[in-house]
Amino acid sequence: MIEGLWLNIQVLFAAVIGVAILGTLLAITRTLKGPVFTPLRLLAAGYTDIFRGIPVLLVLYLVGFGIPGLELTGRMPAQFWGTIALILCYSAYVAEVLRAGIDAVHPSQRLAARSLGLSHGKTLRIVVLPQAVRKVTPALMNDFVSMQKDVGLISVLGAVDAVRAAQIEVASSYNFTPYVLAGVLFILLSWPFIRLTDWMTARAQKREQIGGTV
Numbered sequence: 001m002i003e004g005l006w007l008n009i010q011v012l013f014a015a016v017i018g019v020a021i022l023g024t025l026l027a028i029t030r031t032l033k034g035p036v037f038t039p040l041r042l043l044a045a046g047y048t049d050i051f052r053g054i055p056v057l058l059v060l061y062l063v064g065f066g067i068p069g070l071e072l073t074g075r076m077p078a079q080f081w082g083t084i085a086l087i088l089c090y091s092a093y094v095a096e097v098l099r100a101g102i103d104a105v106h107p108s109q110r111l112a113a114r115s116l117g118l119s120h121g122k123t124l125r126i127v128v129l130p131q132a133v134r135k136v137t138p139a140l141m142n143d144f145v146s147m148q149k150d151v152g153l154i155s156v157l158g159a160v161d162a163v164r165a166a167q168i169e170v171a172s173s174y175n176f177t178p179y180v181l182a183g184v185l186f187i188l189l190s191w192p193f194i195r196l197t198d199w200m201t202a203r204a205q206k207r208e209q210i211g212g213t214v
Contacts (some may be wrong), residue, residue: 001178004165008151011161013085015147023094030095030122030123031102044095056150060085064157079161082154090147097139101132130160138204141197148190151184162186164191 029037030042052060064081105128111122133140155164162185166178184199 001162001165001169001181001185004160004162005189007079007159007161008154008186009087009189011079011154011159012148012151013084015090015151016144019082019090019094019147021097022091023089024129026091026095027098027102030099033083048092048095051089052096054089055087056085057153057156059089060153060156063088078157078159079154082151082157082159086147086150086154089150090143093143094140094152097136097143098132099136100139102128104135105131134204138197138201141193141200145190145197148193149186152186161169 026044026047029040030048032041060082063085064078067081068076109127109131111125113127114120118126134146152161152163155161155167158164158166162182166182170176
């Protein structure tokens with residue numbers, strides 16, 4: 001089960017990178033202004049609506065069993081398809097969180113950056129995104145903690161992670177203690193990030209309330 005948990009950690013690491021990239025691109029696409037970008041905005045909005053509406057487990061089945069069934073690619077391990085499914089689902093949630101953070105940045109920040117000669121891309125990268133991420137860091141951390149738990153769902157595809165290893169032990173010994181151990185392992189994995197999320201939330205609230213206490 002410890003070896004299975006290591007597989008969960010590897011999938012989580014790859015999924016976090018993929019979600020960060022795709023989620024950021026979707027968020028930026030949804031905040032583009034002008035009628036010329038309307039098709040891109042509609043595509044991004046449709047993507048987020050679809051993958052926020054479909055349960056993660058169903059996406060895992062569709063990606064993990066549906067795509068290999070089409071025989072469009074060579075044989076890939078179950079954890080690969082599980083990682084793809086997690087990226088598809090959680091990038092939609094992260095994109096909406098980041099979009100809210102981008103919209104929360106005051107327009108004067110953009111105007112000041114453009115008046116200094118920064119291009120639209122540099123304004124977004126240097127001025128807007130850092131402030132947006134700082135505003136929604138607690139929400140992003142909560143999504144990360146949720147993804148840590150959902151990584152265990154890759155067991156439905158046959159990947160021998162901590163959950164699947166527990167199922168195998170239970171089937172051979174008829175003792176449900178392995179499920180308890182698997183739960184403890186996931187708690188130990190997520191607990192530092194839960195505490196970090198609480199600390200960052202408290203720090204953000206304290207920073208915003210400076211000088212506001214009567």
